[in-house]
Amino acid sequence: MSPHRTTPTAPAAEAAPTKGETTRTRLLAAAHKLFLKQGFHGTSMRAIADAAGIAVGGI
Template structure:
């Protein structure tokens, strides 16, 4: 496992913030409908399953971007 993944396991708040930041960037660049959960996972350096642990849906992640 790489250091970036280890950091996220040790600090779920950091992982959540990474996801929100990646979502913000991709939603701005590609729009909501043009962005996939797989792209969000890759951009944040996280496994797709881990992304769903933090945000069960893209709508939930989209809401978190605006709450941040």
């Protein structure tokens, strides 16, 4: 038997999402909503960016 004992540790808490992950989630949600409303071909990158609240260059 080993003189060292190991204690089970609790699972690590999930880290808060990064700024990039949050932006990605907002973009995907905005795109999904617009695609349902206007269709894929009727939705522009500008419309998605505007709906997500970011600049087009951020896409």
